[in-house]
Amino acid sequence: MGDFWNYKTLSLLCGLVGAAIPLSAQAAAFVAPQVVDQNVAGRNVVDQNAIAQNVVQSSPDQLFVAYPPAEHETVADQIFFIGTADPNQPVTINGQPIENRSSDGHFAPSLPLVLGENVFTLVQGDQSLTLSITRVLGEPPMPDGVGFADGTLMPAVDIARMPGELVCLSAIASPNAQVTATLGSETIALTPQTSVDLPPNSAVLTSQTAPVTLSATEYAGCTQPTEPGDLGLPSFTVQAQGETVTAEAPGRVSILSPTTFEVAQVTAAEGVARTGPSTSYSRITPLPAGTRAAITGREGEWLRLDYGGWIKAAETQISAASVPPRSIIRGISASQVGDWTEVVFPLQTPVPVSVAQESQSLSLTLHNTTPQTDTIYFSNDPVVERMDFNSVLPDAVSTSSAQYTFHFKKPQQWGYKLRYEGTSLILSLRHAPPNNRLQGATILLDPGHGSDEDFGSRGPTGYPEKDVTLIVSKLLRDELENRGATVVMTREGDDDLFPADRVEMIEATEPTMALSLHYNALPDAGNALESAGVGTFWYYPQSHDLAAFLHDYLITALDRESYGVYWNNLALTRPSVAPSVLLELGFMINPEEFEWITDEASQQALARTLAEGIEAWLQAQ
Numbered sequence: 001m002g003d004f005w006n007y008k009t010l011s012l013l014c015g016l017v018g019a020a021i022p023l024s025a026q027a028a029a030f031v032a033p034q035v036v037d038q039n040v041a042g043r044n045v046v047d048q049n050a051i052a053q054n055v056v057q058s059s060p061d062q063l064f065v066a067y068p069p070a071e072h073e074t075v076a077d078q079i080f081f082i083g084t085a086d087p088n089q090p091v092t093i094n095g096q097p098i099e100n101r102s103s104d105g106h107f108a109p110s111l112p113l114v115l116g117e118n119v120f121t122l123v124q125g126d127q128s129l130t131l132s133i134t135r136v137l138g139e140p141p142m143p144d145g146v147g148f149a150d151g152t153l154m155p156a157v158d159i160a161r162m163p164g165e166l167v168c169l170s171a172i173a174s175p176n177a178q179v180t181a182t183l184g185s186e187t188i189a190l191t192p193q194t195s196v197d198l199p200p201n202s203a204v205l206t207s208q209t210a211p212v213t214l215s216a217t218e219y220a221g222c223t224q225p226t227e228p229g230d231l232g233l234p235s236f237t238v239q240a241q242g243e244t245v246t247a248e249a250p251g252r253v254s255i256l257s258p259t260t261f262e263v264a265q266v267t268a269a270e271g272v273a274r275t276g277p278s279t280s281y282s283r284i285t286p287l288p289a290g291t292r293a294a295i296t297g298r299e300g301e302w303l304r305l306d307y308g309g310w311i312k313a314a315e316t317q318i319s320a321a322s323v324p325p326r327s328i329i330r331g332i333s334a335s336q337v338g339d340w341t342e343v344v345f346p347l348q349t350p351v352p353v354s355v356a357q358e359s360q361s362l363s364l365t366l367h368n369t370t371p372q373t374d375t376i377y378f379s380n381d382p383v384v385e386r387m388d389f390n391s392v393l394p395d396a397v398s399t400s401s402a403q404y405t406f407h408f409k410k411p412q413q414w415g416y417k418l419r420y421e422g423t424s425l426i427l428s429l430r431h432a433p434p435n436n437r438l439q440g441a442t443i444l445l446d447p448g449h450g451s452d453e454d455f456g457s458r459g460p461t462g463y464p465e466k467d468v469t470l471i472v473s474k475l476l477r478d479e480l481e482n483r484g485a486t487v488v489m490t491r492e493g494d495d496d497l498f499p500a501d502r503v504e505m506i507e508a509t510e511p512t513m514a515l516s517l518h519y520n521a522l523p524d525a526g527n528a529l530e531s532a533g534v535g536t537f538w539y540y541p542q543s544h545d546l547a548a549f550l551h552d553y554l555i556t557a558l559d560r561e562s563y564g565v566y567w568n569n570l571a572l573t574r575p576s577v578a579p580s581v582l583l584e585l586g587f588m589i590n591p592e593e594f595e596w597i598t599d600e601a602s603q604q605a606l607a608r609t610l611a612e613g614i615e616a617w618l619q620a621q
């Protein structure tokens with residue numbers, strides 16, 4: 001089934017987006033009216049004159065809307081208006097007074113949207129602002145008469161599969177039609193599918209994760225080619241109401257040879273491996289540089305490797321081979337190198353690996369590896385209580401693998417790294433810090449966003465998240481340094497850093513912990529008046545206890561609301577070298593909370609409490 005929801009992605013305002021992906025494109029939907037934003041090379045290019053004039057409210061009695069922009073398109077069925085005006089006079093929107101304004105006059109009402117254009121006029125005294133919000137269907141286009149909907153013929157990109165694998169073809173076409181596809185010499189009948197799609201992951205943030213039934217009719221069918229070679233472009237035919245329309249899918253289908261191989265070798269420092277051939281698919285354990293595996297499928301710019309993971313071809317070098325890479329493994333040894341235990345797995349070739357971390361253990365799987373292990377040297381280690389070994393025998397679809405599980409002496413894990421040295425895999429396990437105090441600890445602080453290219457989210461006055469994250473990070477730095485910690489900041493000024501730059505600093509610093517500071521916003525359909533409080537985000541189990549502890553500490557000590565503790569696959573939660581947590585300390589778009597966020601005394605109290613929480617967590621280890 002196609003991932004049709006992606007035809008129109010939700011407009012996400014949240015600071016999280018900027019943290020999650022280098023293209024913080026959607027975050028800058030959060031700009032003032034009259035500001036033109038467009039996406040060039042993944043960055044937000046904003047009209048600088050408009051920013052200078054309209055980025056923040058010019059005077060306390062100016063009627064100001066920070067979000068949405070004057071012209072805005074969304075798939076949401078409602079939208080909030082984040083703005084402010086003279087607190088002593090009413091503001092109306094389409095003639096209705098705006099309720100629930102904060103004492104400074106900020107507002108954030110949500111209003112329903114009909115499909116098509118919605119015009120909203122906000123008025124205070126003799127000031128008025130008009131916004132045009134266009135609601136579009138978050139679904140694929142419908143066919144015009146008898147035919148196919150644009151862009152729905154699958155495969156949309158060139159694909160390659162192994163002989164005997166299913167190749168499925170699909171398209172959205174007119175309802176109540178006869179649809180067939182021809183691939184090579186074979187003609188396949190395509191039948192209507194129950195078109196149910198899942199909302200994007202961001203829908204978790206607004207509790208809208210339920211499956212959605214699409215109104216368009218998707219037709220699909222599969223074949224199972226067995227002969228290697230190029231089958232060309234599938235040709236689709238739709239017949240209805242006496243008319244016949246034919247179209248070709250944009251992607252060619254080819255079948256790989258079962259006996260000659262192409263091998264991909266990872267050239268990126270950490271190859272990004274995923275469960276499927278696009279960035280919509282979940283990440284799995286990154287593949288260390290040097291990893292080699294046979295290619296068993298292709299889809300556009302993606303390669304499927306023989307252990308099941310997908311990787312972008314650009315992160316690999318491809319060569320021909322007469323056999324797929326396989327290894328045996330025998331003796332394994334461990335030694336202590338500085339603050340790390342290094343475990344060396346000698347292999348014949350660098351194989352794909354997977355890591356699964358649990359509360360007091362970590363399992364490493366070496367794929368395409370057949371154990372001949374009889375002896376393991378592992379004794380008197382500061383962190384590891386025991387190492388277990390397990391062989392996984394091949395079945396019809398997979399080869400042998402070797403699994404090693406490290407059981408730790410204490411529940412808290414402090415970080416791990418994987419690398420290949422020649423054909424030997426090195427797993428490094430971090431030792432606990434020498435004491436449970438801030439003295440001797442290195443805390444990395446990452447103030448979210450930065451520069452005119454990345455404002456993050458914006459409050460009712462237009463005040464940007466990037467400024468408050470820096471202010472609070474500096475206050476927190478001072479609090480931590482006063483308590484004896486060493487603090488490393490990813491930025492001290494209004495610097496333009498990509499998430500990858502921040503991650504590099506974490507990996508180079510190897511801190512005791514890494515904290516990324518943000519303030520929150522929501523997708524259009526969210527409720528800004530009812531969303532408030534502290535959210536914390538973690539990815540590896542080694543970061544969960546810290547995330548949950550800091551979350552509870554802040555909401556209790558400061559009497560803040562709880563937005564919750566989230567598992568989230570974000571650039572700044574993904575470093576494995578140290579417990580890494582991303583904090584969303586409040587909602588920029590909530591009128592009341594925005595006043596707390598920008599209040600100097602509250603910022604100092606927040607920094608002090610956060611430093612206390614970090615210290616208390618360290619002491620509890």
Ligand SMILES: [Zn+2]
Pocket residue numbers: 014015016017018019448449456457465517518519520
């Ligand atoms: Zn942010």
